[in-house]
Amino acid sequence: METKAAVTFGSGEPFEIKHITIDEPQTNEVLIRLVGTGICHTDILAQTQAYPVPLPAVLGHEGAGIVEKVGNGISHIQPGDHVVLSYSSCGSCDNCLTGKAYACERFYELNFEGRMADRSTRLHVEGQDASNFFGQSSFAYYAVANARNVIKVPKDVPLEMLGPLGCGVQTGSGAVLNKLKPEPGTSIVVFGAGTVGLSAIMAAIVCHCGIIIAVDVQENRLELAKELGATHTINAREGNVLEAIMKIAEKGVNYAIESSGRPENSRNAVDSLTVTGRAVQVAGGPIGSEVTLDINTILFERNYEGFLMGEGVPQIYIPRLIELYKQGKFPFDKLITYYSFEDVNKAVEDAHKGTTIKPILKFS
Ligand SMILES: [Zn+2]
């Protein structure tokens, strides 16, 4: 069928709204009519080719929409279902089989190499194949996704706001709720107060953390962190961040989350820990980004861990986040600014400036 998409043709070039052809869903695939899609930093890393997704490509990996059609082999998803789209995984490697699809052995291939699981694409633009992204390509009015990416969600919450649960919100909150599981009263510092960092802060409040410190360079984001429940904020432009953390938590913090992708923050995250503390790296950077650590800091039981995509089972975890939202305990709607799909480049620009935290494109 014909549909409209925001296509990336060249490295760093603005998105172009184009008519594209989208194929029928194949076995174990689902056709979705999108209602909203978040824009995530990872889309921009692909647009600028810091992650070299083959071009042309239809990016977008925080889609929310309504199932239009299902391919063969699917019984648990039906036309009319409200769904959120998340990352792609193979379903048959050791990690997928043990509920850790976020660590799928084919993760990079299925999400960044531009092809579906059978190595073909469903998208075509101006006579050539276009790369699929994260097994969904949600910067389009319609998307074909693997059934494994599709999470059924309740119909009593506004569907257009749910897309970011598939990536940024799931990632930040999952670092706390699924990985660190902080005990009530413990201290935590979060570097970067974008969608991922602010989701971690909301999750820290769900877990009844004591001291919750947000570090960022933008006052508007730090203000929002406070509004969401951070007990302290540090503007990294105003002096030494590590000293500022140690002034608040004398022995160091129990937990640290690094969501900015800046190597100096990774170092600060580890150095700010108390003995036995745990720091989690949740943001990526350009391929080849390096961080240096003092061996002795690590030796003395301070831990620096990697983390991907929420470390939960999205089909179980995302509905739980929606339940917390409905109870007023996880107000992630405060992060969102809506744009019309056609204003995708303006939305990216505002996110880049930091005036918008989580842009969501709405489809008319
Ligand atoms: Zn993302």
Ligand SMILES: [Zn+2]
């Ligand atoms: Zn797998």
